Amino acid sequence: MLTDAFRLMAQSGMAQADPGRAVRAIADLARAAGGGGMVGGQQMDLSAAPGSSTAAEVDEIELRKTAALLASCARMGAILGGGSPAQVEALGEYGTRLGLLFQVTDDILDETGSFEEMGKGIAKDRARGKWTYPVAHGMPAAIERASELERAALAAVSTFGAEADPLRELVGMVRNRRT
Numbered sequence: 276m277l278t279d280a281f282r283l284m285a286q287s288g289m290a291q292a293d294p295g296r297a298v299r300a301i302a303d304l305a306r307a308a309g310g311g312g313m314v315g316g317q318q319m320d321l322s323a324a325p326g327s328s329t330a331a332e333v334d335e336i337e338l339r340k341t342a343a344l345l346a347s348c349a350r351m352g353a354i355l356g357g358g359s360p361a362q363v364e365a366l367g368e369y370g371t372r373l374g375l376l377f378q379v380t381d382d383i384l385d386e387t388g389s390f391e392e393m394g395k396g397i398a399k400d401r402a403r404g405k406w407t408y409p410v411a412h413g414m415p416a417a418i419e420r421a422s423e424l425e426r427a428a429l430a431a432v433s434t435f436g437a438e439a440d441p442l443r444e445l446v447g448m449v450r451n452r453r454t
Contacts, residue, residue: 313343346374350366375424380452429446
């Protein structure tokens, strides 16, 4: 599936983009998906013995997985669209905070949701001995962290005008989701 992402990029309209921008976007995705990003985070997650992760390791895993990928997606849009370095950086920050918000919210829902809402079993991570943000830091801290991440994601796109409204709406959707 990961390799298909690169194939799809090559076959998409990106092929008509400025070649320098296209190469930068592909390099960004490769960096975010590789050992220092999603694949490395997944490896850390899967290799951790049940109950053995530290709070810092949980934070690192969550940063590398969803956050790294969403940050790259946001940066790629800015790169391909000809954004300034400051815009690329701001959208990368937005993607990082959105990805962390998604993961922390998912961890909260795994502890507090219901089968009816989630459409899947709950507390599965805890039953497997997997450390999540609420397990590592406590539920009150997880809820506060989600609020902080929501504010940070919105702040990252505060210099953009109405064209960033869909990005702002996405933050609300992620924060308020129940599934």
